[in-house]
Amino acid sequence: MADLAHSHCVPCRSSEPALSAAASTELLKAVPGWTLVEREGIARLERRYAFGNFLEALDFTNRVGREAQDEDHHPALLTEWGAVTVSWWTHNIGGLHRNDFIMAARTDAVALAAQG
Numbered sequence: 499m500a501d502l503a504h505s506h507c508v509p510c511r512s513s514e515p516a517l518s519a520a521a522s523t524e525l526l527k528a529v530p531g532w533t534l535v536e537r538e539g540i541a542r543l544e545r546r547y548a549f550g551n552f553l554e555a556l557d558f559t560n561r562v563g564r565e566a567q568d569e570d571h572h573p574a575l576l577t578e579w580g581a582v583t584v585s586w587w588t589h590n591i592g593g594l595h596r597n598d599f600i601m602a603a604r605t606d607a608v609a610l611a612a613q614g
């Protein structure tokens with residue numbers, strides 16, 4: 499499987515089908531630590547990252563936001579004292595696309611860089 503963290507998002511047309519549950523489960527193996535959840539009938543990729551305080555959580559939120567802007571693919575971010583929950587899905591297809599797995603891997607890379 500290509501290295502997701504070094505891949506870039508591709509344009510996604512609203513006519514494309516969302517990934518099947520089987521395809522999502524297969525891609526999930528490439529991003530350990532992430533879980534598949536369904537909210538409001540939409541499959542999403544979700545991970546909660548722990549931090550030592552609110553400012554560290556806010557800094558990570560902003561780093562992920564910049565990555566999202568660079569790739570024109572945007573997450574839901576819940577920033578709390580000591581934690582950030584990141585959710586990825588593709589709005590225009592109402593489900594998961596390979597782009598979401600690329601962004602999950604890129605989010606992990608941001609978290610690793612933040613620790614270093």
Ligand SMILES: C[C@H](O)[C@H](O)[C@H]1CNC2=NC(N)=NC(=O)C2=N1
Nearest residue numbers: 570571572573587588589590591
């Ligand atoms: C016009 C622009 O490219 C689109 O609205 C992009 C922006 N960011 C996006 N982010 C996500 N997660 N899903 C989308 O469908 C999406 N669409």
